[in-house]
Amino acid sequence: MHVKYTVSGEIFHVSVNKSDNVYTVKINDDEMIFEYRMIDPHKMMLRSPDASYKAIVTTEPGASHVHVNHQSFKVEKIIQSKSSDFKKEHLLVDESPIITTPMPGKVLKVFVKEGDEIRTKQSLLILEAMKMENNITAPRDGIVKRINFSEGDLVEAGQTLIELE
């Protein structure tokens, strides 16, 4: 059984082996070997046969924030055994039937109603956040099954706004 991680919507199947100071990390059938050295509790040097990397890692429950060679990532762990996380995984695949809020904010306008047929990139609603109006567009084609919020509502990041059929 493998463990899954996600980074910006992409899923990675991971298994790891350690002997001495060498990690063998298998990610999606790609096997990589790393020597490592900790610099401080958050900084490490990783050396693979091809290249070396400077990484900064901080962890919080369920996720790590990682900075590698000037790129930043949030590495999230997918936990399939709990129902709440099942939903999370759903979000990552393109056929997700759920449109969630990308950030907390206030719903100013909703342009669609239940039953509407929508097209990719069509404006769905305007969300005000940090004093800016932000146009939320459809990530794919579909039919609006359910709208969970009304104009004027305050929403949290990650909440389900619109369910598609």
Next chain:
Amino acid sequence: MHVKYTVSGEIFHVSVNKSDNVYTVKINDDEMIFEYRMIDPHKMMLRSPDASYKAIVTTEPGASHVHVNHQSFKVEKIIQSKSSDFKKEHLLVDESPIITTPMPGKVLKVFVKEGDEIRTKQSLLILEAMKMENNITAPRDGIVKRINFSEGDLVEAGQTLIELE
């Protein structure tokens, strides 16, 4: 029974009382009342009826490093129950019979020998540290009872160099 702390050789007898967010700290018969607020795990604001302070505190076993309103201190705890700490307390009083190394280094020259009578500020030895010659002088008058090191020896900070009668 009180707990003792030392800061740069000065001894402080401390007892503390806490109720809600207010600490009553009694130091050497001087009672002080502090409200406090933690800013982060190391930073705090302290407010007494007269003044407020910004403090940064880091702890290590037996001691804290404290920065208060642009002054830095090492606050050490005196543990009297152990013999090793008994000696430590001795160092703090003016009549200490022991002259210790203030820093690690190499003994280049020793100017005195056992039995010598010495005067305050008299040169005792030259200690080389960080590429500089440092002149170690007598902290008080006395007679040299024992010299624990020879020229050329490497010494650690806090080691007893010379014992006085």
Next chain:
Amino acid sequence: MIKKILIANRGEIAVRVINACRELGIQSVAVYSEVDHNALHVLMADEAYEIGPANAAASYLNIDRMIDIARKTGVDAIHPGYGFLAENPLFVERCEQEDLIFIGPGSKAMMLVGDKIRSRVTVAKAGVPVIPGMTQPLVSVEDLMKNADQLGYPVLLKASAGGGGKGMRIVQKKADLAAALESAKREAMAAFGDDSVYLEKYMSSPRHVEIQILADQHGHMVYLGERECSIQRRHQKIIEESPSTALTPELRAQMGETALKVVQATGYTNAGTVEFLIDRNNDFYFLEVNARLQVEHPVTEMVSGIDLVKQQIRIASGELLDLKQNEIVSRGHAIECRIYAEDPEQNFLPSTGRIVYLQQPSGPWVRNDSSLFPGLDISIHYDPILAKLIVWGETRDDAIARLIAAIDDYVILGVKHQLPFLKDVVNHKDFREGRTSTDFIESHYHDWKPVHGLKKIAVAAAVIQEMNAEHDFPQRQRQRDLYNPWTQLGYWELV
């Protein structure tokens, strides 16, 4: 001289002003909303007072409360920073009534330059070139249609009380006018409490070049060279530099003199910025006056060696401006980039979160104006600006190389930001060669996504860190050979 100042702001600009106060021996008073009680400006000021809840309308925009704290703390003056109350003429008026020095222009000048339409009319009369457009606010959709037809599409819909791109809409064709109007008015009302809008001819591919001015209360005024701020996203400046690659010494002097005309015509005092657009023929047009210290003021400070905040305070104290026009010399090249809490993967939508790791760049000629610290929550309540990174170099190429190195040194984890985007922009051939215009981002980066070539390495680093963290729990049995993160998870949730 002023002895004590209330800083009616938060974030990096509050820190900047407190720093200046400290160096001038002036006492500083900070204010903070409930969510800001551990903020850097609170720790740095000599005194700090809570001003209300997170919602800015009830705290940083609360004039009564601000005046109340000013009275209670006995300050002589209020520095508004930028944003919030900085360009609110009612606040300036109130300060004048309460006999508090407002560090900025007087209320009349503020009222005039804050009204984009009136100021256009006023400076045009003084012989300053303005962009063709309406000379009255919009009264109806019909009015709008008529004016737009006269100007010819595309047209630009702007908030009369505006600034910072809020309430601004480019309208390409008649059919879009009504929707744009509604949205612009709503945004203008939310941002400025005033939904007046007007129309201007939309200029295609202009450069945005602005002149920094200082004017004392005794009629003496100087200009401190220009800043080019053409690199914008959603009408928000993201990269600013001085000097501009578009200006000759002659054009610079001409624009400087024109800026001083604007200052004279509007009776403006203290530090201010006169914004212009430059078209492809190097003709320039008055855009508006920014009646405050600008976000991008460090660019001018680095090339001129003049501390604008200190000058603001001295001018507000009634001192004579001690600068002579012919002694103001620009040296080298400075570039600023603004780091925003935005998610480049989600079309640069604002992002929130807690900063879990922070490494800020430093080094010779690197300046980082920031109020960040590890543990800081970037909330929905305020502008998404995280920090400003400014560098100086002997030449523009030196400055670009230094900026790229400094961006590489910057690490912010826990909240999404656009540093990789900024790096891409300053690395762009057209930017390097000085071919900039306000549609630069739109035309070169229509659908920019971060390159994430190291996702797998990131996953590996996270897993290795997890396994190392496991070593901190020697009392628990570890499965050393085949690593199974399912057992690891238990520790993780315990920590």
Next chain:
Amino acid sequence: MIKKILIANRGEIAVRVINACRELGIQSVAVYSEVDHNALHVLMADEAYEIGPANAAASYLNIDRMIDIARKTGVDAIHPGYGFLAENPLFVERCEQEDLIFIGPGSKAMMLVGDKIRSRVTVAKAGVPVIPGMTQPLVSVEDLMKNADQLGYPVLLKASAGGGGKGMRIVQKKADLAAALESAKREAMAAFGDDSVYLEKYMSSPRHVEIQILADQHGHMVYLGERECSIQRRHQKIIEESPSTALTPELRAQMGETALKVVQATGYTNAGTVEFLIDRNNDFYFLEVNARLQVEHPVTEMVSGIDLVKQQIRIASGELLDLKQNEIVSRGHAIECRIYAEDPEQNFLPSTGRIVYLQQPSGPWVRNDSSLFPGLDISIHYDPILAKLIVWGETRDDAIARLIAAIDDYVILGVKHQLPFLKDVVNHKDFREGRTSTDFIESHYHDWKPVHGLKKIAVAAAVIQEMNAEHDFPQRQRQRDLYNPWTQLGYWELV
């Protein structure tokens, strides 16, 4: 142009040089001793190699190993920083033999200026005023006595190969000569591997003013103004500034021209510093040439806007120096202070320890050249310099105010340092009024001790922190009402 550079140094200067390489697009190679494997310069360089054990003689001073790594990594050039091999003519010669560019003067010039006696004779012949003293190294104690008598006491005993105050002794009277000689020779041998010493007339209360020069390999040379470095402890500079309060424009030009005479007479190339003493009549005397980038080079960089490290690299690449004397303009005022790991309570003896907390200052016109990080061990092995804090201001007063604010912002816990002393010095009335001389510290701060008015508050803060830490262990019973640290100790030792 050079493509790849080995930096034969550590600490802040290695970081400084790596930064310059990065901005020039040059690959950097770091070396590190065993104890430095996690140092900042190691992390920043493109490649890093261990060079030997902690002891500098076996690592950073190991010429064979250094050349070996240079060969292996295929660098074009070596930057020596300051200290270590920076002024070792044997190393320069070896680089020349190995066809590696040494970023500094050629070996012949290095040999000449490194010999304090020969260089005195050489520049005196060129018409440069020198301090009265010996023109041959000392051969015997009798020789010494005779020369001292001729010069008249006090006299100054100096290492011929010297620098940084090592091997230097002021001798007030005949009786002290022999002891001073022995100690000076021993220190000189340990520091430079050469125990030749000589005598100079000791000047009382002079100012130390030095001229920064740049000279390319094609005969073109310029001076970049002066630095005054009169504020010294144990012959170690601790505060440096530019401009000097002692110089008029005429004297500046005269000293600059004299410095170029020295450069010409010695055949010196690359960046260098010509040191002078100025007496109370404003007469100046050649002291020595520092054949390297100086510790205090940032002071010149901040007022001139010229990046000295980049210029060094360009000159070493064989490029023409692109600076004209009349275009070099000094703007405003810069001050540097050196932060040393020294214990002011123990007569400024060097201090060691681990940095357990670190907050470094930043802000407009504040530069902090440092390689510090939390967790860094300050060991006995290397120079006790922790960091350099440099500020720039429009005026000297501005710079002083800014420096004091920046010192207040600096927090280093875990190792003793003299920041409070530095603050006291720049706050001193005589310093503020520009009355500086090399005996400033001795005469004003003979027995300085830190003011520790907050000891009790510090104890209280420590105790409160202990009690708060206790809250992190809810599973253990706490004694809430009467706090007894004896029970607390248990937790502490467990953590």
